[in-house]
Amino acid sequence: MVSPAHFIALSVILFVIGAVGVLVRRNAIVVFMCVELMLNAANLAFVTFARMHGQLDGQVIAFFVMVVAAAEVVVGLAILTSIFRARRSASVDDASLMKY
Amino acid sequence: MTATHPLILAGSAAETTRLVAYWILAIISIAAAIAMVLARRAVHCAVLLAVVMLSLAGLYIMLGAPFLAFVQVIVYTGAVLMLFLFVLMIVGITAADSIIETIRGQRMWAALSGIALLVLLSLVIGHAEIGGAAPNSAKFGNGNVTGLASLIFTKYLYPFEVISVLLIVAAIGAMVLAHRERTTPKPTQRELAARRIASGRPTPLPGPGTYAQHNAADMPALLPDGSQSELSVSPVLSGRSPQAPPELPGGAAPASPQETAGSLAGPPPSEGSIARPASAGGQGAGEQ
Numbered sequence: 001m002v003s004p005a006h007f008i009a010l011s012v013i014l015f016v017i018g019a020v021g022v023l024v025r026r027n028a029i030v031v032f033m034c035v036e037l038m039l040n041a042a043n044l045a046f047v048t049f050a051r052m053h054g055q056l057d058g059q060v061i062a063f064f065v066m067v068v069a070a071a072e073v074v075v076g077l078a079i080l081t082s083i084f085r086a087r088r089s090a091s092v093d094d095a096s097l098m099k100y
Numbered sequence: 101m102t103a104t105h106p107l108i109l110a111g112s113a114a115e116t117t118r119l120v121a122y123w124i125l126a127i128i129s130i131a132a133a134i135a136m137v138l139a140r141r142a143v144h145c146a147v148l149l150a151v152v153m154l155s156l157a158g159l160y161i162m163l164g165a166p167f168l169a170f171v172q173v174i175v176y177t178g179a180v181l182m183l184f185l186f187v188l189m190i191v192g193i194t195a196a197d198s199i200i201e202t203i204r205g206q207r208m209w210a211a212l213s214g215i216a217l218l219v220l221l222s223l224v225i226g227h228a229e230i231g232g233a234a235p236n237s238a239k240f241g242n243g244n245v246t247g248l249a250s251l252i253f254t255k256y257l258y259p260f261e262v263i264s265v266l267l268i269v270a271a272i273g274a275m276v277l278a279h280r281e282r283t284t285p286k287p288t289q290r291e292l293a294a295r296r297i298a299s300g301r302p303t304p305l306p307g308p309g310t311y312a313q314h315n316a317a318d319m320p321a322l323l324p325d326g327s328q329s330e331l332s333v334s335p336v337l338s339g340r341s342p343q344a345p346p347e348l349p350g351g352a353a354p355a356s357p358q359e360t361a362g363s364l365a366g367p368p369p370s371e372g373s374i375a376r377p378a379s380a381g382g383q384g385a386g387e388q
Contacts, residue, residue: 003232006126014152023214024206037152040152071270081277085280
């Protein structure tokens with residue numbers, strides 16, 4: 001029988017994979033994708049808790065998370081394209097002008 | 101059984117099916133997520149992320165959230181990932197991640213902290229008391245959309261309005277950020293013509309496949325002396341294919357230019373039409 005604990009475990013694993021991807025990858029677009037993976041994992045947990053408690057509030061929150069994620073992706077990718085235009089690189093290591 | 105949505109598996113008879121579906125979707129999503137972190141090309145990452153999101157949509161259906169499952173497919177896989185792919189095409193499809201580590205030991209520390217996070221979260225989840233699912237109700241079946249609507253438009257009305265404001269602000273912000281102001285005046289037609297004459301090549305670039313055996317976009321055109329014109333193939337294509345010079349048509353080893361020109365100029369059109377560019381070809385080839 002599939003219990004909510006199964007889904008929570010899957011959500012934890014996906015979240016950790018996304019976090020490791022954010023730490024490891026250099027390409028800013030791929031880092032964004034890993035952030036999306038983490039958001040999706042959190043959404044899965046929300047939907048699972050909604051099912052567990054028999055209330056729809058968790059699904060509403062997951063819906064809001066999706067909308068906010070879409071807005072975040074739009075703005076983030078616009079910033080990425082303008083950075084790429086300025087320095088012809090999408091690597092997160094190259095944008096270090098404020099480091100020194 | 102009549103009250104449930106056809107997409108929702110309900111009842112104890114379907115329990116095995118649910119278990120099998122859960123494990124298939126879980127294994128697919130975890131494998132695709134790991135492959136996404138490991139894939140070197142950004143386009144492969146995007147496709148693997150699409151696989152993860154689609155399997156998550158399947159899990160949402162299992163959890164009694166058909167509305168969210170369709171939003172996941174339409175908004176995430178359909179819109180957000182397409183946006184990612186658009187930006188990937190702009191930013192450079194060939195941009196693979198560099199393999200060298202700029203910070204010493206970064207991968208090892210990232211893996212260690214990932215394991216630490218996994219252990220931490222597992223401990224938290226293990227200590228928490230996660231009960232079984234609530235008894236099936238119409239809210240997780242046919243009444244899912246109406247239940248969500250009544251929540252959104254009553255209890256969560258204010259956040260809903262704020263989110264619509266956020267979407268407008270994000271759209272305007274993206275337009276402002278991606279907008280490029282023209283810093284130089286637009287060149288006139290006269291200036292463009294002068295620039296073209298001054299560049300040393302007043303004619304357009306040669307098209308691919310001219311006088312070659314087929315006209316694929318990656319087949320370089322043959323010059324009148326039989327040598328290949330590098331200019332006729334887009335640099336994007338020649339940069340993408342690892343084998344730099346495509347083999348000469350006919351499978352023959354590249355012979356001396358005169359021989360190749362003679363054998364190629366013979367069959368297809370009449371001799372006279374070829375002869376004129378061949379005689380003038382000395383300057384044309386030298387210029388390239």
